[in-house]
Amino acid sequence: MxxxxxxxxxxxxxxxxxxxxKLGFIEKILIPYVKSDIKEYLTEKWTDKNLKKNIERMRKESEKDGESGAKIAAANAPEAEQQESVATYVLAAVDAKKESKGLQMFKFYMWFYGFEKGKLExxxxxxxxxxxxxxxxxxxxxxxxxxxxxxxxxxxxxxxxxxxxxxxxxxxxxxxxxxxxxxxxxxxxxxxxxxxxxxxxxxxxxxxxxxxxxxxxxxxxxxxxxxxxxxxxxxxxxxxxxxxxxxxxxxxxxxxxxxxxxxxxxxxxx
Incomplete structure (x- = not known):
C-alpha cells in the first residue's frame, strides 16, 4: 500500500x-450490553431522574402501540413489576429494531452507566x-x-x-x-x-x-x-x-x- x-x-x-x-461497535458491544445488564442497571439507577424521565417517555410510547407489543407498568405499580416490565419492553424493542426517542435515550444513559462502571470500552x-x-x-x-x-x-x-x-x-x-x-x-x-x-x-x-x-x-x-x-x-x-x-x-x-x-x-x- x-x-x-x-x-x-x-x-x-x-x-x-x-x-x-471500529465497525460493529453498536451491534457487537453496545446492544449485547443492554441485553445482558439491563436488570442490574434498572436496580442500581432506579431513583435516577434521567432514568425516570426516559421510562415515562417509553411508557407513553408503549401505550401508543395499542394491543400489540409489550407494555410498561403504571408508575404506581410495585417497583419490581415496573422494572420487569421496562426490561421486557426494552428487550422486545431492541430485538424488533424499534426506534423511538424514549428508547434511544434509555440506551444512551444505560451506556453512560456502562462506561462509568468500566463495563464498556x-x-x-x-x-x-x-x-x-x-x-x-x-x-x-x-x-x-x-x-x-x-x-x-x-x-x-x-x-x-x-x-x-x-x-x-x-x-x-x-x-x-x-x-x-x-x-x-x-x-x-x-x-x-x-x-x-x-x-x-x-x-x-x-x-x-x-x-x-x-x-x-x-x-x-x-x-x-x-x-x-x-x-x-x-x-x-x-x-x-x-x-x-x-x-x-x-x-x-x-x-x-x-x-x-x-x-x-x-x-x-x-
Whole structure:
C-alpha cells in the first residue's frame, strides 16, 4: 500500500463509526450490553431522574402501540413489576429494531452507566490515536461529526481501547447540525469553525457523506479498511481519494486543502 500525501489542512473533520471507531461497535458491544445488564442497571439507577424521565417517555410510547407489543407498568405499580416490565419492553424493542426517542435515550444513559462502571470500552483503530497525536503536534484541529448524539460520542471516546481520545479532539458535532449527506451541514459547520472550505479535510467511511462535503468545497478522503466495503462503491465513488489506514496519510508542511492534492496513488486504491 502506498502513501497519500496531501497539503496540511487547518482542520480535519471525521465521522465516528467505521472511521475512528471500529465497525460493529453498536451491534457487537453496545446492544449485547443492554441485553445482558439491563436488570442490574434498572436496580442500581432506579431513583435516577434521567432514568425516570426516559421510562415515562417509553411508557407513553408503549401505550401508543395499542394491543400489540409489550407494555410498561403504571408508575404506581410495585417497583419490581415496573422494572420487569421496562426490561421486557426494552428487550422486545431492541430485538424488533424499534426506534423511538424514549428508547434511544434509555440506551444512551444505560451506556453512560456502562462506561462509568468500566463495563464498556470503545474499540478504536490503533492508527487513529497515533496519527491524531501527530496532527495535534502539527497544529491541525480535529473535530468529530456524528450521526448520533454529541454527549454519547464524548463519553464513548473518553473510554477507549487507547485511552481518552477527547484529549486529542478539539470539538464534537452531531446531526443537530444537519444530516451528514446534506451539503448545507458542512457549509454550516465551516461557518462555525471559521475556516474556508479549502482549509478543511473531511474523512469518512461514507461515500454519500463525502459527496455532500465535496459539494460544500471541502477536500474529502474515504477511509475504508475492509475490501468488501471498497467493492460496494460505484465506479464514480471509486475515483474518490481513499486510504485503508490513517498511517497511509501524510501531510506536507504547506497549509490548505486543494482538490488537486487529494488524489491517491494507484497502489492506495488496490
Amino acid at each position: 502506498g502513501q497519500l500525501k496531501l497539503q496540511k489542512p487547518k482542520v480535519i473533520i471525521m465521522d465516528v463509526i467505521g472511521t475512528a471507531v 470503545t474499540p478504536v483503530y490503533s492508527d487513529v490515536p497515533i496519527q491524531a497525536r501527530k496532527w495535534k503536534d502539527m497544529d491541525v484541529k480535529l473535530y468529530m461529526l456524528s450521526n448520533g448524539w454529541t454527549e454519547f460520542t464524548k463519553r464513548a471516546l473518553s473510554k477507549t481501547s487507547h485511552g481518552d481520545l477527547n484529549l486529542l479532539i478539539d470539538g464534537h458535532y452531531d446531526s443537530s447540525e444537519g444530516q451528514l449527506n446534506n451539503k448545507e451541514t458542512y457549509t454550516k459547520l465551516l461557518a462555525k469553525l471559521k475556516v474556508k472550505p479549502d482549509e478543511c479535510l473531511f474523512m469518512t467511511k461514507s461515500a454519500e457523506a463525502a459527496h455532500a462535503a465535496k459539494e460544500a468545497g471541502i477536500s474529502i478522503l474515504l477511509v475504508l479498511t475492509h475490501r468488501k466495503n471498497i467493492e460496494k462503491l460505484t465506479e464514480e465513488e471509486k475515483q474518490m481519494p481513499r486510504i485503508r489506514s490513517f498511517n497511509e496519510l501524510e501531510f506536507s508542511s504547506k497549509e490548505g486543502g486543494g482538490e488537486g492534492a487529494a488524489q491517491p496513488p494507484a497502489e492506495a486504491n488496490a
